[in-house]
Amino acid sequence: MYRRRDTRRELLVAEITAELRRYCVDAQHVGHAFAGQHGLGATDLQALIAVMDAELLGEPITPGRLAEHLDLSSGSVTALIDRLERAGHIRRDRDTTDRRKILLHYAEQGATVAMDFFRPLGERTDRVMADFPDEELEVVYRFLTAMGVSLREHRDAIRATPAAPPPRPEAG
Structure with missing residues (x-):
């Protein structure tokens, strides 16, 4: 399964790949801990x-875009939004330029809960980044952005691929 890595680059690529995999798993554990402590399911967390990412980009997400993003039906996303709104995590607002359009925002209570939970991680992250000069952070940012694009392209490709039918039992 594993072969000997002959070059420094091959070894470095293998180590980076392993670190990315471990980071993803550890990040999932942290996300699941947050979700578990606040009665949220995996889709709720997603x-x-x-909603947070859209707000950070200055483009609040609509229920329709959220449904597309999560690959949910209209009814399912409505139930999800209702549940998150009742729990104080998000709020619905009408678009000021088009009153027919609904925009989703992080509610103050939900933002406070998330900040309280993730603040220690943010402080740890800040300490790690403080050890890197701007030029290195620019390289890391470029690398992570490219890796994210690659992962999302793969995600979209496998979403578009129909699932294989289950294996048929052998006649015996």
Whole structure:
């Protein structure tokens, strides 16, 4: 399964790949801990991240875009939004330029809960980044951005691939 890595580059690529895999698993554990402590399911957490990311970009997400992002039906995303709104995590607002359009935002209570939970991680992250000069952070940013694009392209490709039918039992 594993072969000997002959070059420094091959070894470095293998180590980076392993670190990315471990980082993803550890990040999932942290996300699941947050979700578990606040009675959220995996889809709830994905929805909150999508709402937060959209707000950080200055483009609040609509229920329709959230449904597309999460690959949910209209009814399912409505139930999800209702549940997150009742729990104080998000709020619905009408778009000021088009009153027919609904925009989703992090609610103050939800933002406070998330900040309280993730603040220690943010402080740790800040300490790690402080050890790197701007030029190195620019390289890391470029690398992570490219890796994210690659991962999302793969995700979209496998979403578009129909699932294989289950194996048929052998006649015996």
